[in-house]
Amino acid sequence: MRMIWTWRRGKAITAWADSFDNFREVVKDYHRLDEDVKFAVLKASSTVVSIVTHAGAKLLFIGSGTIIEYDEQQGFATVLTSATLVRGALGAHSIPSDLKIEVYLPNGKLCEGELSIYDFYYNIATVKIKSTTPLSRARIRCIDDSVAMNLQKSVSVKHSTQFKLCPGERVIALGRDYEDAHEIMASPGVFSAHDCSYDFKELFLTSCVVTKLAVGGPLINFYGEVIGVNFFVSPFNAFIPMNIVAKCLKDLRRNGQVTRPWIGANIANLYSADLEKLDKLYQEFPNVSTGVIVKQVTGNRNIGSRKRTKLPNWTFWSPRNWLKATAVLQHNRKKEKMKLIQGDRRTIKRILRKWRMEPKSPACVAGLRANDIIIECDGVSVKSHLEFVEALWDKEGKPLEVVLIRPGFGKQTKTLTVGTSPEMPRWCTGSDACRTPYSY
Template sequence: MGWIQKANAEWFLHNEYKRDGDVWDSHAGLDLHSKMVALKVSPSVVCLLSHTGKDKLFACSGTIVECGDKESDGTFVGIILTSASLLRCPSGAASLAPDIKVDVLLLDGKLLQGEVFAYDFHYNLSVIKIRSDAPLPTPSLRNLDESKPVTLHPVLGSTSPRPSDSFKIRPGDTVMALGRHYHSHSLVVASGSFTIGLCKFDCKELLKATCKMVTRYYIGGPLINRDGEVIGINFYHERYTPFLPINIAYRCLEHLKIQRYVPNLFYCKNYLLFCDASTLYADHGSLGHF
């Protein structure tokens, strides 16, 4: 099977996927409401594949969080938020891989060329731009109430969504981690709940969900609530899903779009904003690739 292959135009929930020859059931027993909510967000969930020179580098998921108005050439510019692991040097160093190229696979299997717009290895976030001849779907975003409201200065058009009023997430609340399979391009869903616990990474703003994505290929995808609103960006741990609240991700995005980097002061500021959550949810450790 090729690394990139033409997808069936029909999209569906991907119930089983393989890891080292084993078949995993990603969402056994998922109720009808959860399936419908996941399918609602599905059009904005993409698969990204990176190359360095002629070598395959990394595959992950991402979310189209913004789409601009129609430009003079008739195209629409989309902004994808995903993991910076997509761009990291093969050696694992926190630096951009040389001669990097990014392919973006949409819901229907259409392949677009991605442009590396910005990245930050501390928060393990990257911003990829794409151009499409049709408007790109974007999801609803929802702040977690531990952080202050986000006000962006958009560089794209007015069709881009903004995080809505915050809501309080409680331990035991149902959440779902979404990703897009890089061969079949079908949607992968892992259901779980928000939990109080420690994430063993050095990014103190990471929170934790019990969803289990069994490979790294789905990091960078969205974490959603029961209303189908994106509340975070997923990363990877073999026993749970660490996630960065969309509040912090969007603050990063604001800096990245304007400055192409996140200033060091920003880390301290967000640590203070999340200091109460940090004492519950975070732990010192090695960030690695999440």
Template sequence: MQPLRLTSITEIQNPWKRKGPEESFSNTKLVHSFQETFDTFIEDNMYMDLTTKLIALKVSESVVALKSVTGNEPLFMCSGTIIECVSINGAYQSKILTSASLLRSPTSPNELAQDVKVQVYLYDGTSFEAQDFLFDWHYNIALVKIQSKQPLPVAVVRQLDDGICVDPSQQVSNKGEILSSFQLRSHSDYVKLRPGDSVVALGRFHEEPYNFMAAPGKFSLDCCNRFNCKELSKASCKISKCGIGGPVINHRGEVIGMTFYHELYTPFLPTNIASKCLEFRDKHGKFSRPLTGIEATNLHAAPVDKLEEVMKNFPGIIKGVIVEVVMPESPAASVGILPGDLIIQCAGNNVQSFLEFFVIILDKVGQSVEVMVMRKGSTVPLNLTLVVSEVNTDKLHRWPLPKERWVSYEETWLDI
């Protein structure tokens, strides 16, 4: 007798549903496996609307599969994005942004696997062995380089701007959307993203026929609690392990981040951070790992009572970052930054989101930066000099992955 499968709301209401999932002849399923594709158990990924499919297809040829081996043993399988292709001496060198987990030692997480080799698979099945790679364990990013006779398709990469003005006088549309705070910056590399905006996580499977995979979702303000990397953003997309390192795109098909794996959502590293890290590596021969000792949240993410308090204490302030935690004996603690402070400027730049604040200090390790904060009880801003320290190698971010496990067939449809 086949196990009972509960009918989901998606299955009832999704007008794009074409057919039900294939019946299983087993009472159990293997989950968190590199053999899962995005639509193995996830109905939202099976029945995407045409608009989402067309957006994803704008980027598909730039999305690759990667497979690493150490000696003759499989090591890791993931996805990546071609972000650059240049002509060098009659050939073409392409750079692929992906996860450093592709290269990690299975026994020592912050060391390069012994005798590691990487194979890259394109959308048409063509494969290349990686010629070189750069990697950073802290932010879990890698840049894999391959060489080809023909130019390869490059994705459009944009910087994420998630800042929102908190101004009660802003106009609101009939749909409840704020009209005045989402004007694009004059710099075309930036794109606005607000909570609830549609995004799509993409990947490519690592076995023939190297299928393209997509997972639609929404951008979220929520934290990625399993990960201690506070710079991660979050989307409601549900991917599989082999999607790690793939791109997150916005509604125009522009890459705004690189994915990691959680069974219930998709954490992603904004392209702002990845690109700034790689730029720093090119200039200084190492990756930047700044430490301030601050955990903060965007002003617009604060509860409404907190916003009222900020507006009462700091009239006219509509942008900033609220300090939530200051680590003891940290650079922030040493200059007197306190929980509840509102950071409004850093290094002479107005700050409207934690992402913006972090990108400013990302290449300031070992340097002093001027930080302007508003503090309850003070009528004028406080100017503080913050010395940006560096994360110790024994304090690098952790990147946990759930282990493969067998679950009942019903569990895969309820929520794994």
């Protein structure tokens, strides 16, 4: 194990990463949780279970899960959790042939679990268990992450079935201990506007300090409603919203696979942009209050073009010195080719990464640029990051018309063809080696 130092409420605390410790080891003042936290946890605690997985005699993972369905006639229950718990090896997209799942109910009763459906791209799974006693089902609620930045007039709030989740909103990460007591664990925190460190862009970040026991467990609001599935980003807690989880479960049950739309652009909520960019945008377009910002577009460019090779100081613009510089570049490139042939694995990866060419993406072909503000998709207004993901969901291989605002050029309309993202390990719990460049 390795110790990670972090900050919470202005005081330094320590958190043990890559561990299956109880939350009390990492949460500050764990025994002094306020009444609102306790009441919210008690509303959802009866649906939280502990899950232990083995591959033969080898321990795979210890996490948590949420009971989302229960059939009273047949006595079967469905537990929602993370696919990390059933993954064969770290980063491997495979299920062990000798997989064994143990599910511990809130009362400590052990049930044998059977893997029902799973998907490694969105990293969710469901486990079926049989119980003779009735089990409680979690109350699930989708979230609305839109924030209107209208500074001229007040914005009327309409009634919605979704839970409004703004930066700073209080949330609670839950888990259940796997030891004899099987006690419920809770870590309160707030929803953060910062990007998650992983390349899994559907993940949202919170300030809840957790251990790996939270993986697969529920993230709840202060009404006791499940709004997401926990993921571990040491030492904090990230989650995938129930909006995405519900669509994944629907596709898996209907088609056996989920959609993987890709346009090759890194998208984020408008309020997460830098202050300087927001200031320039508001100066030019004061009526634009919602949308998503394009942070980066994957295009056909040479990654190593910014810094190819250092040239001597005598390189000035003249025919003679230009020939000398060309000779130096060719010589250095030959040296790199020799290193590529004779070098070790680290040298080979560095050279290949330096001269790698990024393929053209649908966003690049359509003419999208960084700092564009997307406000509509196929005639439907886009107010948040989640709404943009939902707009792309069933559009693989189909044209998508987007209306955007480009600073300095005004409103424009672009048409792009949504592609399919390749199967890739977009993230891995507790390992930086599995990170890969990813964008929508």
